[in-house]
Every structure is written in structure tokens, then in C-alpha cells.
Amino acid sequence: MSITKIAKDLGVHPSTVSRALSGKSGVSDKLRKKIIEYAEQIGFYPDARASSLRRKGKTGTLGIVVPDVGNPFYAEAIKSMEDVFYSHNFNFFLCVSDENPDKENFHLKNLISHRVDGIIAAPTLDKKTETFYKKIAELKKPIVFFDRYIPSLDIPYVVTNNKNGIIKLLKYLLKLGHKTLGIVSLSPESITGKIRLESALEFSKKFEIEIKPNWIQGFDSTQESGYLSMKKILQLKNKPSAVLILNDLTTLGALKAIKEMKVKIPNDISIVSFDDTFWNQIFDPPITCVKQEPKEMGILAAKMLINLLNHKNNLNKRIYLETKLIIRNSVKKLL
């Protein structure tokens, strides 16, 4: 199965076969078509690695790095990135960090070794990871962050305006008379979780909403953490009137706990969530939340990366997407 065999079978010169398959000129369209079709028929595909070596490092491949592919937020973002990459003829490696900086760094090393043309990542918050992304940026390898970023690095990103999202939720709670607030928080490796929590603490102080230390629960960004955290809050003697849940999967877990403990929303407790995934609408009652735009975020980040690959440097390199407050029936009116 080789160029020589194709040349022999079709009665043409091997260099003609090579020119036809590599897209070079000097072959008629008709003959090129014939050669390509025959090559496919006998199962001969030009080696992308060999030709990428000839193209000096352009491989037509990219890397996407996410903490969790089972989180619908990332699944949705990957889906829209895939659309953009496919329309530009790029393939991508999917790398999952599991919020583990060592795993993330292993993947990044691999991506570099496979000579991807660029990387799009929702990075974990970690000193080693920071150093590693810095090195990659110094190699002039285009990187775009999405959903999360690393504040110390000059790497372009598309993220949600998390602070504003939290303010919207707090203002809404305040308007309905809530003055005490519990929080189901996220992984310490997640900068989005960190910003959301800090914003909640900052603005609840400003708005005179009380948050007692044991009203803040949560150890990571999973369903399990949401479930256990909400249980803890509901078991307290002295409970807040409302609970703010910081992402989609923790909301799902929290909803399971609420259902299991037969607590009534909003009569027994009011709930608001960051993220608007499927289940917010179909839960009874449906959940008030701020909606992010994972689809939009994926498209923008993917296009930003494509632009960087094409050496367009006059880009807006800090894109903040605003959230949308969606009022449903999960908050009790106290005023």
C-alpha cells in the first residue's frame, strides 16, 4: 500500500501520485480525482504527521482542556467549539483535568509534544499550572482561556462576568426581603467558584445580607458536593432564608437533597442558582437563576483561537459575557 503501488496500478509516475495526493500543482483535475479516489479505495491515506513535519509544525490539530466533560456547561461549550473547528478543518484532542493540576500538566505536555497548533483551556487554579501555561505562551503557541483564566498571565480569554451575575442574584433576593443567605460553594481549584464566592461575600456585606460561617458549605464543583452541602445547611437549627448555589452540578445535587428531605421550595427555603441547565426549568418549582452562555462562549473562544492562528493580533483579548437573570418560582416573597 504505497505511492509506488498506486503509480504502478494506474500507470502513472510516482511523483504524479505524490503531487496529486499532497495537493500540489502539475496534475490535471481529472487525474488528481482519479488518483485520490483510487488511493482511498485501496485504503491509502497520506500521513498527516509526515506532511505536518514538512509543513514546519502546522498539524491542523488543536487541544481543548476542560476540568470535567460530564458537566453540561463544558459539554455545551465543547459542542460549539467543535462546530467552529470543524468548519476550519481542525481536529482536536480532548483533555480532561479532573480539577487535578498534575493531570492537566501531563496533558499540556502531551499537547505540545503532539505539536498542536493551539490550545483552548479552562485552567485549574494552581501555581504549577500557571508556570506551565506561561512556558507554553513563551513558545508562542496560541492559547485562549474560556470560562476560567489565570489572572497573572497575559493570555486572552472569554469568561462570564461572574461578579455581575452574583450581584444580580443578591439584588433580587434583597428585593424580595431576604436578609440571611447560605452558599453552596465550589472547588478551590476553580477561579470562577472563587470569584463567585468572594463577590457574594463582598456584596452581601454591602447589601447588609447576613452570611454566617457555617452557612457556607461545599468542597468541590460536583453533584455530590452540592448534595452533601445542601443537606448540611438544611440540618442546621439556625438556617438562612435563602441559599445561593454556585454552579449547575452542585444545584442538581442540592435539588436531590431537598427532594429527599421533603423540604418545600420556596416555603421552607428559597433557592437561587448560578447556571441555567436543563433541570432548572423542569424542577417543581422551576429555579430562579442567572444564565450563562456556554454556547456563545465556546464560539467566541474558538474564533479567537482561529484568529490568533491566523496572526490576527488586533483582537479584544478580554471578553466578559453578561449573565441573564431568569426569574422563576424558587424564591419566597418575604416583604
Added chain:
Amino acid sequence: MSITKIAKDLGVHPSTVSRALSGKSGVSDKLRKKIIEYAEQIGFYPDARASSLRRKGKTGTLGIVVPDVGNPFYAEAIKSMEDVFYSHNFNFFLCVSDENPDKENFHLKNLISHRVDGIIAAPTLDKKTETFYKKIAELKKPIVFFDRYIPSLDIPYVVTNNKNGIIKLLKYLLKLGHKTLGIVSLSPESITGKIRLESALEFSKKFEIEIKPNWIQGFDSTQESGYLSMKKILQLKNKPSAVLILNDLTTLGALKAIKEMKVKIPNDISIVSFDDTFWNQIFDPPITCVKQEPKEMGILAAKMLINLLNHKNNLNKRIYLETKLIIRNSVKKLL
């Protein structure tokens, strides 16, 4: 940034650097460590493509092909495959077919050109796709199918026992006295959808459950199709007493339609679904269904591929996973 530079900076011979970085013998562990660390420090990573060419086609890369990454079933399966692949030091390209055979074939060609060591795929049902997988198999490239398969091809697979799953649901409906059944069906490109529909038709005949032609609705495997199909069924004058929904996303869409039209489950209509995704439990009432095992399926398929890569050929190449009937409160007792 090159081997020469590293050799010069560390005062050793270039061949020593080369041996150290490529894992060959003849270098002390201490010196190897020093060289690797220095290489990383200055941002030099051995080219995986070049070394893979030397290793005669072993690239340490795989391809995963799915119809939709936004479907939690596939997201969950990918997540568990990733675990297995990571523990065996494999990276993978993620390819999304969107149920489009042309897109799928484009991706398959690319995977071959990138010389992946193996492919794991949930294929669409299409003549061209069939031909293409056949060719890949003839190239002795290991392939494993999961969730779906192509009946005419001798390619190993891990799938759900869809027929048995449908029988479990029909028997349960029958036990509660349902003799008329609507169906929200799936994409014609999905063999799982096809088998589920055919099994429902076959066994409802056997069990004397009536299915009128206009009680079968659905054009693809999405939320949108589930939503529109359920609406159509609910608007009929002459409705079935129960509706069988054939996958998770169509169930989600159907639940939205039911909620919107203020139809009460199970009093106005009974519902059973194939797949047990998050929302079945949190919907009010929770939905009776048969549960598949995407996590288990992903692990088994990934391990099967790893075994094929290691030339273990004494494998069980047809794995059927049984479903589990989960009885909740979405079916009315008529008897």
C-alpha cells in the same frame, strides 16, 4: 531551542541529550533527570510526531467518534473512556458526527491520516459509513463500537440489550393495565433508535398493546424532536393511555411539552422512558424508565480497545449490557 543548545548549556554531548530525552539507555538516571528537567525548563519537548514515525506508526493517540457530545449519555461514556485511556497514557481526538455520515467520514479519514492507533465509535447507520469502517478494519486498525454498531461488519462492540429493555417497559405497562401506546422515536441514523422502535412494535403486537400509526412521532434524537412529538401526541383527539420515549434528550423535550401544556402525569397520561438521566429523578412525578450504563459501557469499550491494541484477540467481542427497570411514579394503575 534544540538538542544542541541543551548539550552546550549543560556541557554534555548532543547524543547524550538525545538518548536522555528519547528514553534510551547509556545515560545515568541522575543525568537523565537533569537533562529532562532542563529541557522542560527552556521549553523543549521531544516531537511526538517525529518519534511516532520512528516507532512505525504507534502514536499513542486514539479517536473517539460520537453523534453528539451534548447528550449526557455520550458525555458520561466519554468521561469513563478518558479515565481508562489516561491510565494507559493515550490521548484522543474527539470527533462529533452530528448524525451526519459525511461529517463522520471526514473525521474518520482525518483519524487515519493522523495515524491514530485505534478508534472507538458510536457509528451512524449509513451505507457510506459502513463501507468506510469496513476499509479501516481491513487496514487492521483496531476499532471498537459502543452504544451502536453496524450489523454487517465483524467489528467488536459493547451495546445495551435494547430489545430486552423495551420488553421490560412493555411488560410493566401491561401489568398496570395499559393497552394503548404512543411512541416518541429517534433519528433514522441511529440503530439503537431503530431497534427500540422495532422491538416496541414487535412486542406490543405480541402483548396485544395497540399502537396507531399517528401515535408514533419523532424525527431525530434531540430535545426539540421530543418536545414537538409529545405535543403532537397530546393534541390528538384519540390518545394512547401511555407514551414510551426512546432516549434521554427526547424525554427532556417531552417533559417540557407536558409541563407547558399543563398535562398531569400520570393522571392525564402515563410516561416511560429509555435512559435514566438526571432529570428523571427530579421531575415531579419522577419518571419510570429503564436505566442504561454509559459509564460501564465506556469502561468496557475502552478496555476492549486497549486489549486489541495489545493484540489480545481472545476477547468476548459482543458485549450486551442489560438495562435495569426503575419504577417511579409516572405510570397510572388502570387495573
